[in-house]
Amino acid sequence: MSAKQNTRPFEEYESEVRSYCRNFPTVFTTAKGSFLYDEDGKKYLDFFCGAGGLNYGHNNDYIKEKLLAYLQSDGVMHALDMYTAPKREFLEFYEEKILKPRGLNYKIQFPGPTGTNAVEAALKLARKVKKRQNVFAMMGGFHGMTLGSIALTTDAASRAGAGVALQNVTHIPAPYMFPELNTLKYMETLLTDDHSGVDKPAAIILETVQADGGINPFDAEWLKGVRALCDKHDILMIVDDIQVGCARTGWFFSFERAGIVPDIVTQSKSIGGYGMPFALVLIKPELDIWEPGEHNGTFRGYQLSMVAAKAGLEVMLNEHVEEKVRRQEKLIAKEMEEIRALAPEKIKTRGMGFVWGVDFWRYDTQGAMSKKVQNLAFANGLIVERVGRGNTVIKVMPDLLISDEDLLHGLTLLKDAVKEAIS
Ligand SMILES: Cc1ncc(COP(=O)(O)O)c(C=O)c1O
Incomplete structure (x- = not known):
């Protein structure tokens, strides 16, 4: 400088x-x-x-053109969650070009535009569906800096900033921490041993590759094991795809390499296409028991982000x-x-x-x-x-x-x- x-x-x-x-x-x-x-x-x-x-x-020039055209047309900029043309186009595109080709069936929630807001929404919904407070999260995970997310996040410096007790989360050693420990069996024991002292969770949340935790990819077999464990014990599996989603691992959804389907998926960061603030929560339809407005936010589903997100996905597909x-x-x-x-x-x-x-x-x-x-x-x-x-x-x-x-x-x-x- x-x-x-x-x-x-x-x-x-x-x-x-x-x-x-x-x-x-x-x-x-x-x-x-x-x-x-x-x-x-x-x-x-x-x-x-x-x-x-x-x-x-x-x-990116392609996305920029779409944004400029939308601005030039005086397209509605702020509409909370009202029906708008960009939202309709985004939803149809996402359904037809992203979900259907992958055999996935999710409802789409637009929370506030940050990653941590998507995580908060996912947590609230999982707890509401299962009527349980506890959640399992992995040591080394990073899920955001608001209270629900920070309770999942493990790095000491982030947690120290919370200023209040961080509760209702059981942290599980990530598989790379103790290679001799079968973490799936460990979780199974927490769930079945009536002396484990651990409350049954509503959900298990994880990143398939821990990013801020130091770049730790979880292997596909282990991810499949978590899916099976969740099925066996009636627990929701949440994949936080906020940092390693959007094709970064070589798959649009990072969990595709394991052939699993999470119950809830969080997306943010690159889903905004152009560096635009945007977040999604993908929810299996039968879990979508939200009451209208039960999780809301003034900037949810921001219109310019809808335009950029669709254009970004077009780039992702067109450029293979x-x-x-x-x-x-x-x-x-x-x-x-x-x-x-x-x-x-x-x-x-x-x-x-x-x-x-x-x-x-x-x-x-x-x-x-x-x-x-x-x-x-x-x-x-x-x-x-x-x-x-x-x-x-x-x-x-x-x-x-x-x-x-x-x-x-x-x-x-x-x-x-x-x-x-x-x-
Ligand atoms: C996996 C993961 N989840 C959640 C978040 C939080 O996203 P945001 O910073 O937009 O709140 C991050 C941010 O780095 C992240 O990497």
Whole structure:
């Protein structure tokens, strides 16, 4: 960042709660495709991708045209949940092009436009349907920062901010934490042992790939096991697809690879197509027992987001993004292996599709090495975020429309940063 960039208003007037700007200390102005540009004209390859909110890159021309046309036509902008043309078009498109081809049958709820609002709605509904308070969530999971969601979320720093007791959740060790523990059997025991001390839950909620928890993909067999456990014990399965959905794993819904159908699915972030605020809760029809207005919000189903969401899905289908991700996954995996090989005893890599992590835990558990890598990458024009226990994991999340050339270039920048940091 040059001295001429004025950051005083942020430092003086913006709350101390600001965070990403501390890792990427420059003033951004424009963005296109896979790149961000700052006030000095410096170009950054964006492997952060709006924390998963920009799967189709920045300012995609196709989506932009649809948004501009809607604005030009004086289309209704704000309508709460009244019937509108964009909502009708979105619902029909989603039903015909997303759900039906996958053999899925869900009703669609538009909660407030954030991920955490979708999670709150899913929790409320599950508790209402099953008339039980408890919910099982996985250690390492991240589900948002409002009270219901934060009770599910496990990272200590997020939980500390709640200021009140976080209740009605039983946290289950994620399978990678104790490979010798059969977590399915463990949950079964909690449910059947009359001395387990654990209340039967309304639902089990999980991310199929824990993203903010440090990039931990759950294997398909385990996911199937959770589905079977839920069926056996009359518990709802909720998949939080807010960060790794929308084709990021190589499947539009991240659970498709396991051949399972959750009872409730939450979507947000990239479902907004253009970085627009938007969220959905997909509900098996027989569970849709909401009373009118029982969960509401002034900005639910925002009209411009409807337009962007439909256009984003059109891009996803027209550009065959799922297939593209599965092809390019191999390029990423190969580069990740080269990064791991720089220090095979100390660096771990894991991931799938377009969500990968490089874990520096064995250097230090407080994230000093990952911070060094992040800073070096940023200086060289690559934006990557840190996640996981102690923030030791560099999260690699390119946009899904990226070219082979830019993808490999970004991975080379990351490799160079790792080389320099560990040398
Ligand atoms: C899996 C998951 N669920 C929920 C959320 C919360 O979404 P939001 O920040 O839009 O409230 C996030 C955000 O990172 C997430 O990754």
